[in-house]
Amino acid sequence: MHVSLDTMVDTLKAAAESSRLRILVLLSRGDLTVSDLTEILGQSQPRVSRHLKLLLDAGLIGRYQEGSWAFFRLTDTDNSRDFVQRLVSGISETDPQVVRDLERLASVKRKRQDRAAEYFSENAASWDHIRSLHVPDRAVEAALLKLVGKRPFQSMLDLGTGTGRLLEIFAPLYRRGVGIDMSREMLTVARANLDKAGVANAQVRQGDIFSPPVERNAFDLVTIHQVLHYLDDPARAIAEAARLLRPSGRLIVVDFAPHALEFLRDQHAHMRLGFSDRQISEWFAEAGLDLEDSQEFEPRGGNEARLTVKLWLGRDRRLLIADPSNDSLPVRETA
Numbered sequence: 493m494h495v496s497l498d499t500m501v502d503t504l505k506a507a508a509e510s511s512r513l514r515i516l517v518l519l520s521r522g523d524l525t526v527s528d529l530t531e532i533l534g535q536s537q538p539r540v541s542r543h544l545k546l547l548l549d550a551g552l553i554g555r556y557q558e559g560s561w562a563f564f565r566l567t568d569t570d571n572s573r574d575f576v577q578r579l580v581s582g583i584s585e586t587d588p589q590v591v592r593d594l595e596r597l598a599s600v601k602r603k604r605q606d607r608a609a610e611y612f613s614e615n616a617a618s619w620d621h622i623r624s625l626h627v628p629d630r631a632v633e634a635a636l637l638k639l640v641g642k643r644p645f646q647s648m649l650d651l652g653t654g655t656g657r658l659l660e661i662f663a664p665l666y667r668r669g670v671g672i673d674m675s676r677e678m679l680t681v682a683r684a685n686l687d688k689a690g691v692a693n694a695q696v697r698q699g700d701i702f703s704p705p706v707e708r709n710a711f712d713l714v715t716i717h718q719v720l721h722y723l724d725d726p727a728r729a730i731a732e733a734a735r736l737l738r739p740s741g742r743l744i745v746v747d748f749a750p751h752a753l754e755f756l757r758d759q760h761a762h763m764r765l766g767f768s769d770r771q772i773s774e775w776f777a778e779a780g781l782d783l784e785d786s787q788e789f790e791p792r793g794g795n796e797a798r799l800t801v802k803l804w805l806g807r808d809r810r811l812l813i814a815d816p817s818n819d820s821l822p823v824r825e826t827a
Contacts, residue, residue, distance in 0.1 A: 506550030507579060511535065512543045514593055516566070517580045519553060521597065522687060523565040523695050532596040552576055556697050556705060565695050568668070568707075570646075605684040626799040627789040632746060633661055635787055639744070639805060640665065645712040648694075649736055651701045651729070652719030656682030659694040666713070669694030672704045701729050708735050717746045721756075721764045727775045734779035739810035743781060745772065749788065749800040772804045781806035 495503075507513060511533060518524060518532060529540050544564055547553045552575075554567050566573050583590060636658070644665050650658045653671030655678065663669065673679050673696065682696045699705040701719065714733045720726040733743050750766035757765065773783045785805040791798035 503550050506546050512547055515543055516576055518597055519566050520580045521692050523563045525561055525563055528600050532593055601687040626791050626801050632801055647711045648713045649711040650715045653682055653696055654678050656685045658715050658717055660689045660691055663691045670706055671696035672699040702732055709738055711736050712738055712741050715744045720747045721762045724763055730775045731779040734781050737808040739808055741808045743806040745804045749802045751799055776806040780809050782809055
C-alpha cells in the first residue's frame with residue numbers, strides 16, 4: 493500500500509529523533525510500559541509520554557490498557573510495522589547508546605521473570621497435580637506442530653494464552669502473534685517466557701475471551717488451549733473465535749474428553765467436565781466451521797481417575813478468491 497507524500501513526510505518526521513528511534517528499537521523487541529521506557533531511557537515520564545504520543549499520532553506504534561497499566565507496541569498494521577522494522581534494522585546494535593538501552597531492557601525483562609517465578613512457585617502444586625492426571629504436554633505439542641505443518645502464515649491468536657507456550661512453539665511460523673488472557677499474573681508469566689525464548693514477533697494483552705481486543709477476520713490460526721472447561725458458555729467462545737478467523741483460517745481447541753472428576757469442579761474451578769466430539773462438532777458447525785480432525789491422547793497407566801486430552805481442528809468454510817474486476821483485491825465467498 494502506498495501513501496501520499498505529505499503522509500510519508502509526517503511519518504519520517506515522527507521517527508527522525510534520537511529518543512523516538514530508541515523507543516522504536518526497544519519496542520521492536522517487545523511491549524513496554526511508560527515506566528519501563530522511563531527507566532531504560534533515563535528520561536522523565538512527561539518527556540517519554542510526549543515521544544510516545546508523536547509516534548502514536550504517526551501510526552508507528554499502538555497502545556493498549558491492562559488494568560491501570562498502559563503498554564506500547566509496534567503498530568499492528570502490516571505496512572507500518574514493516575516500515576518500522578526496516579528502519580530499526582538499519583541501526584547498528586553496537587552503537588554505544590543502543591548497547592546501553594538493550595542492557596537496561598535486559599534488566600527490565602529480568603524483573604518480569606522474577607515476578608513470573610514467584611507466581612509459579614505459589615501455584616506450582618495445583619498445576620502439577622492436574623498435569624499428573626493426563627498425558628505430558630510435549631506429546632500434545634508435537635501433535636499440534638504436526639497438524640499445523642511447516643508452511644509459514646501471517647497471524648496467530650491464542651485465546652487464554654496462559655504461560656504463552658503456544659505462541660512460543662509456533663513463533664517460527666507466524667509473522668505476528670497475539671495472546672489474550674484475563675489474568676495479569678499470567679500475562680506477566682507469558683511475557684517473561686516469551687522474552688526468555690527470544691520471541692519478538694508476539695505480544696500478549698489483557699482481555700476477555702468473549703470480547704477479545706483484536707480485529708475480526710484477521711487471523712490464520714486461532715488456538716484455545718485448556719480454556720473451555722473454565723467457561724460457562726463454551727459455544728459462545730468458539731463462535732467468537734470463529735469470527736476472528738480469515739477465510740479458510742483454522743481454529744484448534746485442546747481440552748479434556750468427558751470425565752467424572754468432580755474435584756476439578758470443586759477445587760480447581762472447572763465449570764465443564766470435558767467435551768465430546770459430537771458437542772464440539774455441533775458448536776463448530778454453528779460457528780461456520782468444518783471439523784477437519786479430532787485426536788485423542790489417553791493418560792498413561794490406565795488409571796480410570798485420569799484425564800484424556802482431546803484436540804479438535806476446525807476450518808472456516810469461507811474461501812478467498814480473486815475479484816475478476818481487480819486482481820489485487822480479494823473477495824470472501826461462502827463455500
